[in-house]
Amino acid sequence: MTPLLEVRGLSKRFGSVRALDGVDFDAAQGELTGLIGPNGAGKSTAFGCIAGAMRPSGGSIRFASQEIAGLAYHRVARLGVGRTYQIVQTFADMTVLESVTTGALLRHPRVADARAHAEELLAFTGLAAKRDRLGRMLTIADKKRLEVARALATEPKLLLLDEVMAGLTPAECRDAVALLRRILERGVTVVMVEHVMEVLMPIAHHVVVIAAGKTIFSGAPAEAVRDPGVVAAYLGPPLEAAS
Amino acid sequence: MSPRPHLIALAAIVVLGLLYAFGSKDAVTLDLVFTLFLYATLGQSWNWISGYAGNISFGHAIFFGCGAYAAALCTNAGLSPWLAVPAGALVAAALALVTGFPTLALRGHYFSIATIAVGALVDTYVRTQGWLGMANGFELPIKNGLGWLQFSDKGPYVALALGLFALVQLATLALERSRLGYYLRALRANHAAAASVGIDERRWKLIAFTSCATFAALAGVLYAQYTLFVDPPSTLALSISIDIALIGVVGGIGTLWGPLVGASVYVLLAKEVALRLGGSGKGYDLVIYGAIICLIAAWRPHGIVGSIIDALRRRRGAADVVSVQNPAEAA
Amino acid sequence: MADAAVEALTTFALLVAGGLLTGLVFALVALGLTLVYGVMDVVNFAHGEFLMLAMYATLGLALLGIGPLVGLPLVAAALFLFGIVVYRIFIRRLLAGPPEATVFGTFGLLVLIQGAAQALFSSDYLSVPNRPLQGTLHLGPIALAQSALVEGAGALVLTALVFAFVEYTETGRAMRAVAEDRVAATLMGINVQRINALAFGIGAACVGAAGALLMLSYPVYPTVGSQFALTAFVVVALGGFGSIQGALVAALLVGLLEVLGGFYLSPELKMVPVYLAYLVVVLLRPQGLLGRR
Numbered sequence: 001m002t003p004l005l006e007v008r009g010l011s012k013r014f015g016s017v018r019a020l021d022g023v024d025f026d027a028a029q030g031e032l033t034g035l036i037g038p039n040g041a042g043k044s045t046a047f048g049c050i051a052g053a054m055r056p057s058g059g060s061i062r063f064a065s066q067e068i069a070g071l072a073y074h075r076v077a078r079l080g081v082g083r084t085y086q087i088v089q090t091f092a093d094m095t096v097l098e099s100v101t102t103g104a105l106l107r108h109p110r111v112a113d114a115r116a117h118a119e120e121l122l123a124f125t126g127l128a129a130k131r132d133r134l135g136r137m138l139t140i141a142d143k144k145r146l147e148v149a150r151a152l153a154t155e156p157k158l159l160l161l162d163e164v165m166a167g168l169t170p171a172e173c174r175d176a177v178a179l180l181r182r183i184l185e186r187g188v189t190v191v192m193v194e195h196v197m198e199v200l201m202p203i204a205h206h207v208v209v210i211a212a213g214k215t216i217f218s219g220a221p222a223e224a225v226r227d228p229g230v231v232a233a234y235l236g237p238p239l240e241a242a243s
Numbered sequence: 244m245s246p247r248p249h250l251i252a253l254a255a256i257v258v259l260g261l262l263y264a265f266g267s268k269d270a271v272t273l274d275l276v277f278t279l280f281l282y283a284t285l286g287q288s289w290n291w292i293s294g295y296a297g298n299i300s301f302g303h304a305i306f307f308g309c310g311a312y313a314a315a316l317c318t319n320a321g322l323s324p325w326l327a328v329p330a331g332a333l334v335a336a337a338l339a340l341v342t343g344f345p346t347l348a349l350r351g352h353y354f355s356i357a358t359i360a361v362g363a364l365v366d367t368y369v370r371t372q373g374w375l376g377m378a379n380g381f382e383l384p385i386k387n388g389l390g391w392l393q394f395s396d397k398g399p400y401v402a403l404a405l406g407l408f409a410l411v412q413l414a415t416l417a418l419e420r421s422r423l424g425y426y427l428r429a430l431r432a433n434h435a436a437a438a439s440v441g442i443d444e445r446r447w448k449l450i451a452f453t454s455c456a457t458f459a460a461l462a463g464v465l466y467a468q469y470t471l472f473v474d475p476p477s478t479l480a481l482s483i484s485i486d487i488a489l490i491g492v493v494g495g496i497g498t499l500w501g502p503l504v505g506a507s508v509y510v511l512l513a514k515e516v517a518l519r520l521g522g523s524g525k526g527y528d529l530v531i532y533g534a535i536i537c538l539i540a541a542w543r544p545h546g547i548v549g550s551i552i553d554a555l556r557r558r559r560g561a562a563d564v565v566s567v568q569n570p571a572e573a574a
Numbered sequence: 575m576a577d578a579a580v581e582a583l584t585t586f587a588l589l590v591a592g593g594l595l596t597g598l599v600f601a602l603v604a605l606g607l608t609l610v611y612g613v614m615d616v617v618n619f620a621h622g623e624f625l626m627l628a629m630y631a632t633l634g635l636a637l638l639g640i641g642p643l644v645g646l647p648l649v650a651a652a653l654f655l656f657g658i659v660v661y662r663i664f665i666r667r668l669l670a671g672p673p674e675a676t677v678f679g680t681f682g683l684l685v686l687i688q689g690a691a692q693a694l695f696s697s698d699y700l701s702v703p704n705r706p707l708q709g710t711l712h713l714g715p716i717a718l719a720q721s722a723l724v725e726g727a728g729a730l731v732l733t734a735l736v737f738a739f740v741e742y743t744e745t746g747r748a749m750r751a752v753a754e755d756r757v758a759a760t761l762m763g764i765n766v767q768r769i770n771a772l773a774f775g776i777g778a779a780c781v782g783a784a785g786a787l788l789m790l791s792y793p794v795y796p797t798v799g800s801q802f803a804l805t806a807f808v809v810v811a812l813g814g815f816g817s818i819q820g821a822l823v824a825a826l827l828v829g830l831l832e833v834l835g836g837f838y839l840s841p842e843l844k845m846v847p848v849y850l851a852y853l854v855v856v857l858l859r860p861q862g863l864l865g866r867r
Contacts, residue, residue: 051439052438053435053438053439072438072443073435073438073439074438074441074442074443074444075443077438077439077440077441078441082439082440083439085436085439089433089435089436089439090432090433090436091428091429091432091433091436091437092432092433093428093431093432094428094429094432098425098428099429101425102425102426102428102429102437102440102442103440105422105425105426106440106441106442109422110422111420111421111422111425114422134556135432150436150440151439151440153440154440154441297674299674299677299678301681345853345857346853346857349856349857351617351673351674351677352617352677352815353811353856355617355677356617356807356808356811356852356856357852357853357856359804359807360808360849360852360853361849361853363804363845363849364846364849364850367842367843367845367846370842371840371842371843378842481800485681485685488681489685492678492681492682496674525692525693525696526688526689526690526691526692526693526694526796527689527693528689529685529686529688529689529690529692529693530686530689530690530693531689532682532685532686532689533682533683533684533685533686533687533688533689533690534682534686535682536678536679536681536682536685536686537664537679537682537683537686539678539682540668540671540675540676540678540679540681540682541664541667541668541671541675541679542667
């Protein structure tokens with residue numbers, strides 16, 4: 001079976017800076033693929049290119065066997081790619097319910113249908129009690145949750161999560177992991193950028209490591225921590241030495 | 244929130260307005276009320292693109308002018324101004340489409356200045372066209388009756404302005420509850436996040452822009468039939484666009500009742516200033532509007548209605564917190 | 575035949591010279607606007623009204639017997655202080671609000687100042703009594719008004735001064751640091767509020783000086799500012815918001831467009847090429863001709 005997402009030779013230049021310089025990876029249908037790498041490796045830029053927020057300078061992005069590189073942002077969303085942002089981008093003056101309804105309107109053009117769908121997702125993501133709060137009044141954890149609910153409301157085949165755990169307390173992280181498992185159970189394919197390795201390792205089916213704009217590893221999580229290239233680029237000193 | 248309170252309020256305004264329009268013989272006050280509803284309509288039209296969608300326009304008068312000139316051309320050609328209703332609306336919609344397509348994706352001041360430029364170009368164009376009366380404008384021939392949209396009393400004009408306002412208000416109420424309304428607010432709040440949920444900015448803003456341009460054109464038709472005179476300074480100039488924006492901002496952008504409140508402030512101030520300080524055109528009214536806008540921008544950026552909504556929401560939000568906290572304390 | 579060609583060429587040269595001189599004054603006006611925008615991301619919609627105030631101030635001094643050129647530093651200083659006061663009590667608050675607050679707020683200021691001028695001075699066109707420099711200067715076949723020459727030269731000198739200040743002084747460097755990255759500048763110990771106020775003051779001083787120069791050839795009336803402000807918006811957008819060099823180049827271009835358009839099309843159409851240029855540039859190259867990003 002072909003992977004849902006195939007990224008080949010993805011590159012992105014900002015003037016003379018090469019943020020991405022040949023990133024390759026696949027995301028298999030129904031799996032959680034973790035995208036990791038040191039700060040500034042280009043993970044968020046890769047997300048931006050896949051989601052259509054940025055136009056890649058080169059390479060190919062195939063989603064459900066269709067080339068999407070360079071497609072307009074809203075078109076990529078329409079094809080079934082949902083995303084969250086590293087720095088949360090909520091609709092500040094809309095309530096939680098309104099924000100998620102806005103997402104649901106993509107597949108349910110009638111507001112009443114979209115609302116019903118949004119209510120369901122609020123229950124699913126645990127935001128039901130805060131449905132009438134304004135986006136800007138939420139805590140960071142709830143804003144991130146809201147972004148997930150909003151993206152899910154577009155009924156994506158592929159969900160791109162950009163550091164949804166960053167800045168959360170351990171308890172909030174546990175909730176987020178539980179939510180992530182429920183999302184996977186729905187059959188949504190997830191690609192996730194994450195800094196908190198301990199969180200990612202047990203739930204990821206597959207890990208891709210990016211360093212300096214290139215893919216340097218792709219394989220099982222357990223192997224990633226043993227790969228010398230990854231260890232050198234990202235994990236610092238060998239784990240054995242640390243423990 | 245249920246639309247019922249809004250509908251009741253609107254029905255009350257319509258009933259009271261009609262009673263007044265056909266009951267009163269006070270020409271001065273009738274004139275004020277006509278202006279009030281005409282400006283409220285224009286303010287609401289502006290509010291669609293500048294309030295809900297967040298593209299602040301300083302060129303909205305051109306759509307008003309489309310309707311006014313359509314009416315003037317029709318009546319002068321011996322045609323009923325009712326023909327100017329679809330004609331003016333169509334021209335305004337086409338103008339909105341042509342100017343909006345390239346400019347609506349511009350952000351912040353880039354868009355605002357582009358609207359000034361477009362407005363000035365349209366104004367200049369009209370001033371150079373013989374068939375549009377050049378800089379001198381047109382008088383409309385005096386006729387009478389509903390077919391000619393001309394009346395010997397002011398009452399029917401007030402009723403028509405009120406009816407137009409009510410229509411636009413209903414359209415806006417529907418907007419707030421529609422896919423378009425959700426999308427405009429999302430685009431205004433965060434265009435990138437809006438695109439990430441599949442919203443095509445250009446498409447939806449163009450729909451809003453063309454729709455609201457037709458409202459302004461309808462107001463223009465009515466205005467021309469009321470004053471029986473149309474020229475660039477009174478229908479197209481930057482100062483008219485600025486008045487429309489003033490009304491929108493004072494009441495509160497992106498709110499259903501903001502334009503009516505803004506227009507009320509505008510009209511009442513115009514009256515008071517004329518009464519106490521001897522006529523407009525001396526600038527006292529501008530000083531007061533300017534001061535109000537400054538105060539609102541610096542201290543109440545959501546306008547009068549927006550501030551009331553915020554206060555209500557805060558009160559409800561506070562109630563939420565209490566009801567959430569109480570069980571915890573009990574436990 | 576040859577005579578006609580010579581005459582056409584002379585006319586053209588005259589127009590180019592006039593356009594460039596006008597452009598230099600536009601540059602000084604636009605400089606204030608772009609400086610404020612660069613430092614604090616505010617488009618001051620009341621910029622033209624500051625210019626109008628400066629022109630009235632120049633007129634006032636002239637009525638007291640102080641001519642526009644002698645009065646220039648006084649007017650510039652007065653506008654500098656005015657700018658600082660406006661920043662301290664008003665613009666600072668706008669910056670703390672939502673992004674559209676600066677558009678509305680400065681727009682309100684425009685309405686307020688324009689109304690006040692109408693109330694105080696009526697809508698009449700007023701000129702400086704016994705204007706100096708009424709003669710013409712002949713350069714071969716080209717005759718230029720002395721006042722236009724002095725306006726252009728004065729504007730050029732003042733633009734160069736402000737440019738040198740921003741480029742080469744410690745405070746200017748701090749200003750550029752704030753323009754580059756407000757947060758980083760704060761971390762470096764730069765007092766952003768002080769720099770903002772200063773930039774706003776200098777922006778107002780630019781139109782203060784420009785207003786004094788313009789009184790050599792223009793009358794003043796309450797809405798005189800909007801005409802110049804509209805041009806300044808176009809200049810600043812063409813040059814790239816925040817770019818001083820860009821503003822200078824764009825101002826010369828706009829001066830030429832306006833003068834040539836006014837002559838070869840018709841006086842009423844003189845702004846048409848200018849507005850078209852704005853629309854084309856913001857649509858095709860939103861960063862402006864010389865702007866970055």
